[in-house]
Amino acid sequence: MRILIDNFTxxxxxxxxxxxxxxxxxxxxxxxxxxxxxxxxSTTLFAVCGIHRMNGGRLLFGDxxxxxxxxxxxxxxxxxxxxxxxxxxxxxxxxxxxxxIRKESKADIDAKVREMAKLVHIEDLMERKPAxxxxxxxxxxxxxxxxxxxxxxxxxxxxxANLDAKLRLEMRSEIRRIQQETGIxxxxxxxxxxxxMSMCDRIAIMNKGQxxxxxxxxxxxxxxxxxxxxxxxxNPPISFLDGTVEGxxxxxxxxxxxxxxxxxxxxASPASRVKLGVRPEYFQPENPDKxxxxxSFIEIQGRETxxxxxxxxxxxxxxIQSSGPLHKLGDTVRWGVDxxxxxxxxxxxxxx
Amino acid sequence: xxxxxxxxxxxxxxxILLTLALFIIPVVLTGVFSFTNMSTSTGITGGAYEINPRxxxxxxxxxxxxxxxxxxxxxxxxxxxxxxxxxxxxxxKKLAEEMKGAYDGQTFKDRRELVRAxxxxxxxxxxxxxxNKAADLFQKSILNVRYDDESAFLNGLGNLGITLxxxxxxxLTRFAYTGWVWTTENFSNMAAMPSTYRAAxxxxxxxxxxxxxxxxxxxFLAVATFYLPSAAASTFRTIWxxxxxxxxxxxxxxxxxxxxxxxxxSQVLEPFGVAPRNWMMDTEINAWVxxxxxxxxxxASLGMILFSSAIKAIPSSMLYASEVxxxxxxxxxxxxxxxxxxxxxxxxxxxxxxxLLTSFDYIYxxxxxxxxxxxxxxxxxxxxxxxxxxGGNLQYGFGAALALVLVGIGILASVxxxxxxxxxxxxxxxxxxx
Numbered sequence: 001m002r003i004l005i006d007n008f009t010x011x012x013x014x015x016x017x018x019x020x021x022x023x024x025x026x027x028x029x030x031x032x033x034x035x036x037x038x039x040x041x042s043t044t045l046f047a048v049c050g051i052h053r054m055n056g057g058r059l060l061f062g063d064x065x066x067x068x069x070x071x072x073x074x075x076x077x078x079x080x081x082x083x084x085x086x087x088x089x090x091x092x093x094x095x096x097x098x099x100x101i102r103k104e105s106k107a108d109i110d111a112k113v114r115e116m117a118k119l120v121h122i123e124d125l126m127e128r129k130p131a132x133x134x135x136x137x138x139x140x141x142x143x144x145x146x147x148x149x150x151x152x153x154x155x156x157x158x159x160x161a162n163l164d165a166k167l168r169l170e171m172r173s174e175i176r177r178i179q180q181e182t183g184i185x186x187x188x189x190x191x192x193x194x195x196x197m198s199m200c201d202r203i204a205i206m207n208k209g210q211x212x213x214x215x216x217x218x219x220x221x222x223x224x225x226x227x228x229x230x231x232x233x234x235n236p237p238i239s240f241l242d243g244t245v246e247g248x249x250x251x252x253x254x255x256x257x258x259x260x261x262x263x264x265x266x267x268a269s270p271a272s273r274v275k276l277g278v279r280p281e282y283f284q285p286e287n288p289d290k291x292x293x294x295x296s297f298i299e300i301q302g303r304e305t306x307x308x309x310x311x312x313x314x315x316x317x318x319x320i321q322s323s324g325p326l327h328k329l330g331d332t333v334r335w336g337v338d339x340x341x342x343x344x345x346x347x348x349x350x351x352x
Numbered sequence: 353x354x355x356x357x358x359x360x361x362x363x364x365x366x367x368i369l370l371t372l373a374l375f376i377i378p379v380v381l382t383g384v385f386s387f388t389n390m391s392t393s394t395g396i397t398g399g400a401y402e403i404n405p406r407x408x409x410x411x412x413x414x415x416x417x418x419x420x421x422x423x424x425x426x427x428x429x430x431x432x433x434x435x436x437x438x439x440x441x442x443x444x445k446k447l448a449e450e451m452k453g454a455y456d457g458q459t460f461k462d463r464r465e466l467v468r469a470x471x472x473x474x475x476x477x478x479x480x481x482x483x484n485k486a487a488d489l490f491q492k493s494i495l496n497v498r499y500d501d502e503s504a505f506l507n508g509l510g511n512l513g514i515t516l517x518x519x520x521x522x523x524l525t526r527f528a529y530t531g532w533v534w535t536t537e538n539f540s541n542m543a544a545m546p547s548t549y550r551a552a553x554x555x556x557x558x559x560x561x562x563x564x565x566x567x568x569x570x571x572f573l574a575v576a577t578f579y580l581p582s583a584a585a586s587t588f589r590t591i592w593x594x595x596x597x598x599x600x601x602x603x604x605x606x607x608x609x610x611x612x613x614x615x616x617x618s619q620v621l622e623p624f625g626v627a628p629r630n631w632m633m634d635t636e637i638n639a640w641v642x643x644x645x646x647x648x649x650x651x652a653s654l655g656m657i658l659f660s661s662a663i664k665a666i667p668s669s670m671l672y673a674s675e676v677x678x679x680x681x682x683x684x685x686x687x688x689x690x691x692x693x694x695x696x697x698x699x700x701x702x703x704x705x706x707x708l709l710t711s712f713d714y715i716y717x718x719x720x721x722x723x724x725x726x727x728x729x730x731x732x733x734x735x736x737x738x739x740x741x742x743g744g745n746l747q748y749g750f751g752a753a754l755a756l757v758l759v760g761i762g763i764l765a766s767v768x769x770x771x772x773x774x775x776x777x778x779x780x781x782x783x784x785x786x
Contacts, residue, residue: 051672071675084673088691097687098677145677 001062001152001185002027003048009056010043010209017043018209020057025153030179030186032196034232035206041189044206045155048187049076061152077146077184081158083138085130091117091141092126098149116144119178136167143178154179154186160195172199193233197221205229227349230277236306238343239283239318241276250274250344255313259289260339274352277343280306280320287336293317295331309333379759385752386539390532392746399531400498401505407527408495416523423514427493429460430512435490443486446475459512463487498530538753548754550725551733558643558715558729559708565648566704567697570655574693575685577656578663589656596653604717607646608632632718636726639719643727646714655700662696663689702769709762730758 003025010018018040025031033041046052048059050071059067066074085094092113093100099109117123120140130138139159146154159175160168176199179186190196196203197217204214205228213225224230230238241259243250247270249258259276283291296316297308307319307327319335327333344352390396403424411421431451440448450473460466466487470476477483492512499505502525509516509524516524542548573592577585595603610616611631618628632642666689674688712732715721721728721736728736736742738751 046672049672049676051675071672072678072680074676076676078673078676080669080673082667082669084667084669086670086674086688086691088694097674097679101678101680101683101687145673149678 002060003153003185003187004060005044005048005057006060007057008044008047008054008059010040010047010052011055016209021209021211022057023204023211023214025185025187027185028183029202030176030188030200032188032190032200032203033206034190034193034196034203036232037191039206040209041191041206042157045078045157045187045189048153049078049155050074075149075152076155077149077151077153078155079139079142079146079157079159081161083130083142083162085138085141085145087130089129090126091122091128091130091133094130094141095144095148097145102149112148113144116148119147119181120144120174134167135163136171139163139171140174143175147178147182147184152185154184156186156188158190159188160190160192168195175199194235197233205232223351224277224343225351227275227277227345227351230343230345234279236280236318236320238277238279239316241278241311241315241317243274243276245270245272245274250276252311252313252315255311255315257291257311257313259291259337259342261344262339262342273347275345275347275349277345278317278337279341279343280318282338282341283309283317283319283335284321284338285333285335287338289337289339290334291317291337292332292334295327295329295333298325298327298329300325307333309335382752382755382759385749386756387534387536388532388749388752389535389537390748390752391750392744394530394532396532396748399529400500401502401525401528402496402498402530403494403528404496411524411527414523414527416527417517417520420514420516420520420524424494426461427463427491428512429463429466429487429490430492431455431458431490432492438489439486442489443477443482444475447473447477447486450475460490463491466490532749535749538750541750542753542757547725547733551728551730554726554728555709555730557640558647558727559705561640561644562647562651562708563701563704565644566651566655567700569648569652570700571659571690571693571697573652573656574659574663575689577660578689579681589660592649592656593653595650600713601717603650604646604714607642607718611642633723636723639723639727643715643718646718647708647711650714651704651708654704658696658700659693662693666692698773702773705769706762706765709765710758730754734758 003023005021005023005025008018008021008023009016021040021044023031023044033044035041043052047054050066050069054067057067058065061075086097089097095116096109096113099112104112113126114123117126120143122137122140122144125133125137125141130141133141142159156175160171163171172195175188188196188200197220200217202214202216203220204211205220206212207228213220213229215223220229221233224233227240231240241250241252243252243259245261246258249260251258261274261276291309291311293309293311295307296310299306304320304322305325307321309317309319311317317335317337346352408421408425411424436448436452436456439451451470454473455469460469463484467480467483470483470486477486494508494512494514497508499508505525505528506521573589577588580588598606608615612618613628613630615631617631618626622628631638633639670688671684674684679687710731712729712735715727715729715732716735719727721732725733734751734754737747737754739746741747
């Protein structure tokens, strides 16, 4: 079902957390609300499920305006960060709770719960209490409970935050599988860009109560609209170099280093200030535009090695290389920047 | 023993001493007293020997020889030196010497016999009034005469010429003894007295009603205040907490003002044609409702605080989840909140059962166990028997026996509760991780 958040405004007391936000989520789409903590992503989620009242704007589920509908009548499924399973009920009772509340017949409930348990692979756990389940199993139960009454939209609030790294990988694909099998519209709230990129069709990246960019994961990575988005997407993160334009090149502050600017993003006025974003994978030994620096940090990640290279003006460039650790801390290196893949931003952080 | 152990022991010492002084020693003393017949009349030190109407009655009940009891009850007339000296003073030396010569040492069964004997003497008084008066000077009785020890008592009996048959001496001495003795009579009496069963029944009734009211009302207040805005909720809770922090006497006086025949309730109801009455003491049912409410409002405030904090401890996401799952407020209370109050409710029930078992202060202040003894619970019954008897004879021993039963039930119930609710697991180390 298509979800439309139209000119949504949320205030707490005198503080406006979200102002005039508009977001259109297509039917069957899984969309990530991504952003640092405090950006308003969870507030948006709570407004969609009706726990928080909207202070302005409209919320549409399909053609139905649910702005003033209570959360009880809204037909949303929510998976909370801590799963919020009812500790005094066993798995079966937890999953069947939304149906029991609606006073559905016992046989109906039984059939639906079995079906749902099969979907999320927890058929054998029905008699257990939540305390007897692992984090991943609790997650599955929470998903089943959220999906059991076929909600219009599935809301996931940092669903993977409480899992260990291995389970997180597993559940990432599981949640995506279940979402695709049920064809449900889903909103995922997360601060982890890897999660957002790997699970969702589109990402809405938020900052200070605003959506700063809404696009597909690869577009967001390759064509970030601002320095904030570029900095948020990618791990290890992008490094930024500040400088002043000299013709078609950029002279880095307090240094003799001059780097060519990408053709597509020449600034309008000469001598203007520009911030250059260089992702670690585009700062490599074989690239043409060499920059000299000293290795100031090495992080061995197994398959790859991450180097921090400190330039003469103190700026740091990161390089990620798939060869083994060939260099030592303190080595002076001359590696090149791939200027066609460099991202240029103006002083306000907007993409040039 | 390591130094840290000593330190622990040091920290424990005040608690151990307090427990000893305020619990162990009183309980032991209660146990000791409960096997005595101590009362106001026996005193708590040793006693004297005395034949008095009460001991006569007891002897009759015990079936002592009729003749002996008769002798003890009768006044005797014995001619002795003291009597003769008094006669010499009142009636002259002549009569005294004549009586000494004729009857010295003799005992007369009653006054008529002695008067007849005096009449035989030459220097007898002329009027029968004087004769009676003279005879009275020799009147002797063991009744109400206190002897400090057993030999003096037996001596006194001998002086009066009361003869004892074999085996009677020990029994008589026992009945004459006015001090306290060791006995198990308290317990057999307790089992035989209907007032005991009434008190036991009242106690069960009192605990059942008050506890139910406490829990139900406490849960209601906690749930109601949970859904109020926080400022209103804390105001509300403070108001409901007032009875607990009010001095007991003041609190009960407020209730009395409220229920007196010229009090608030009567005044308010008067325009509606309800005759003014003492709403607290009018009937037994009124008295019961009053003491349950008086205790209940105080008890409910404790429940309210405990249950409120327990509700607050429920993660808010769980309540959100239930709302999103479609649960209305009532369903939320029934399916999410109440099940999670199970432990606090159990704890409060245990705690309040035990404290209600021994508490009688509000009842004492409000109805004093009345009307009649309809609201006299066991603890009040024990208190009144031992320490605050209307008749004035405080039965320390019997009261202690009553109290001992209460102590026994309390300890038994505590052990049972601890077993039942698995106190160890309640005290288990908290699991911080999920």
